[in-house]
Every structure is written in structure tokens, then in C-alpha cells.
Amino acid sequence: MTLKTLVREPLVHFLIAGAALFAFFAWKGEPADPASRTITISQEDRARLALQWQQTMQRPPTDAELDSLTETWLREEILYREALRLGLDQGDAVVRKRLANKMDYLSASAAETEEPSDRTLRQWLADRPQRFANDTAYTFDQLYFSERTRAEAALASLNSGAGWQALGQTISLPPTAEQQTADAVEGRFGIVFREQLDNIAPLGRWTGPHVSGFGWHLIRLRQRDTGKVPPFAQIREQVENDWRAQTLEDRKAKAYQLLRDAYDVTVEK
Structure with a gap:
């Protein structure tokens, strides 16, 4: 990967932004006391509020509307500081989840506004025709856990030559499916399970674990018959949505792995 290509990579932008924030707070010193009774609303703060309004309403706010936005922001800031002062953020699973979600969003947000070229989308379609075909059918075996x-x-046992029929836990799902359409698979196993059938390669081997709404599965996809794919012009929006969703997930995963590699984790048992 060349330097020119590297600097255009959104994941690199995410890491640079994180490093910049780290350097800023290191230079600034200790953050302001959340219980401080002094709040300064700068011109930059009001400009940011006005820009957010304009992006939503497609027009600049009036002076009265900007004053109202400022007062709303001030109310949130005061309540936020008081909540921190009382320690309401400590041990709160909801706060923890929201902060984690914001980090995920930061790592992948560039993909939400990125406009892929037709060439990129056509290649995406060519590499994944089964996702867009009208009547793709699947033949597979599955074990539930x-x-x-x-x-x-169980996968380790299968790789050692164990018979698959003796493995797996009991559930009201068929262990074998023959020439089942995508709709039929989704109706029985769920959309998450069906989407993973589209990504399994090569055929004929046990793979997994794969997650579903029921739990975990080992899957041996024996056959995947891709039906007729509509013309690109008819499904361009569908292809772009699929590209964007997968790109978001890929970038979140890459960003997390980079952060995860920086931690030394011990799980006590």
C-alpha cells in the first residue's frame, strides 16, 4: 500500500484523530472538574450548534432559534456535570454501552457519507451475486450449540474425523436442508444465519462457529445455486446499501482490533 493510498484510508484518519485527542489532553493537563460551576459557551460552540441545525433543517437558524439551541445545550451540560459529580456514570451499563457505541461510530462514520463509484459497486455485485439473486438455493448440514x-x-472433533450426526444439541431446527430458497432459510433459521451462508467458502467443509438468533452453529454448505441476478441499474441502491453496511462493520472490526492489540488482558478463572 502506497503512502498516498494509506492517507486516504478512513481507519488511518480514525487513529490520527485519536492520537490528536490524546496529545491535546496531555498538553492541556487534567480535564475540567465536572462539578465546576463555570461554563463558557464560545462562538465555536454556537457555530457548531448552528451547523447541526442547518444540516437537519436545510436552513440556518434564526437568532431566536440559536438562542434556544444554546439554552438546550446548556441545560444538558449542567445536568451532565451534576450527574458526573454524583457518580451516576459509575457502574452504569447504559452509559458504558453508549460510550462503546460512540467509539464504534467514530471508527466507521466515514463510510456513512462515502460515495462509492459504480466500478466499486459493480465489483461488489460480481463478487457476491448470491446476495442479490432472486432465487438462490442452499443445500447444507448444520449443528446447533x-x-x-x-x-x-465440536469443530475440533469434526476436523479429527468424528461423525457429525452424533454431535450438536437438540433444537427444533432441521440438521439438513436440501435446495432451500433464501426466503425459506430466513424463515426457519433467521436472516443472520442466511447471510452467513452467502460468505462460506469453500463448499463441502464444516465451518464456524456461526452465530444466529438461536445460538451457535457449525455449517457444512454443500451447494449454493445462485439464481438470476437483476441488471445492475435496477439494484444499484440495494448493492450500495449492502456495500455500506459491510464496510461499516469491517472498519469497526479493524479499528477495534488495533485498539485491542494495545491491551494486555488477563481473564481470571
Whole structure:
């Protein structure tokens, strides 16, 4: 990857932004006391509020509307500081989840506004025709497990030559499906399960664990018959939505892995 290509990579922008924030706070010193009774609303703050309004309403705010936006922001800031002062952020699963979600959003937000070229989307379609075909059919075997660790142990047994019929936990799902359409698979196993059938390669091997709304599965996809794919012009929006959703997930995963690699984690048992 060349330097010119590297600097255009959104993940690099995310890491640079994180480093810049780290350097800023290191230079600034200790953050302001959340319980401080002094709040300064700068011109930059009001400009940011006005820009957010304009992006939503497609027009600049009036002076009265900007004053109202400022007062709303001030109310949130005061309540936020008081909540921090009382320690309401400590041990709160909701706050923890929201902050984690914001980090995920930061790592992938560039993909939300990025406009892929037709060439990119055509290649995306060519590489994944089964996602857009009208009547793709699947033939597969599957084993269900309530826990990922059980599925991993079973996969190791299968790789050692164990018979698959003796493995897996009981559930009201068929162990074998023959020439089932995408709609039929989604109706029985769920959309997450069906989407993973589109990504399994090569055929004929046990793979997993794969997650679904039921739990964990090992899947041996024996056949995938791709039906007729509509012309690109008819499904361009669908292809772009698929590209964007997958790109978001890929970038979040890459950003998290980079952060995860910086931690030394010990799980006590």
C-alpha cells in the first residue's frame, strides 16, 4: 500500500484523530472538574450548534432559534456535570454501552457519507451475486450449540474425523436442508444465519462457529445455486446499501482490533 493510498484510508484518519485527542489532553493537563460551576459557551460552540441545525433543517437558524439551541445545550451540560459529580456514570451499563457505541461510530462514520463509484459497486455485485439473486438455493448440514465453546470443541472433533450426526444439541431446527430458497432459510433459521451462508467458502467443509438468533452453529454448505441476478441499474441502491453496511462493520472490526492489540488482558478463572 502506497503512502498516498494509506492517507486516504478512513481507519488511518480514525487513529490520527485519536492520537490528536490524546496529545491535546496531555498538553492541556487534567480535564475540567465536572462539578465546576463555570461554563463558557464560545462562538465555536454556537457555530457548531448552528451547523447541526442547518444540516437537519436545510436552513440556518434564526437568532431566536440559536438562542434556544444554546439554552438546550446548556441545560444538558449542567445536568451532565451534576450527574458526573454524583457518580451516576459509575457502574452504569447504559452509559458504558453508549460510550462503546460512540467509539464504534467514530471508527466507521466515514463510510456513512462515502460515495462509492459504480466500478466499486459493480465489483461488489460480481463478487457476491448470491446476495442479490432472486432465487438462490442452499443445500447444507448444520449443528446447533447453545455456547460458542461447545461449538468450537465440536469443530475440533469434526476436523479429527468424528461423525457429525452424533454431535450438536437438540433444537427444533432441521440438521439438513436440501435446495432451500433464501426466503425459506430466513424463515426457519433467521436472516443472520442466511447471510452467513452467502460468505462460506469453500463448499463441502464444516465451518464456524456461526452465530444466529438461536445460538451457535457449525455449517457444512454443500451447494449454493445462485439464481438470476437483476441488471445492475435496477439494484444499484440495494448493492450500495449492502456495500455500506459491510464496510461499516469491517472498519469497526479493524479499528477495534488495533485498539485491542494495545491491551494486555488477563481473564481470571
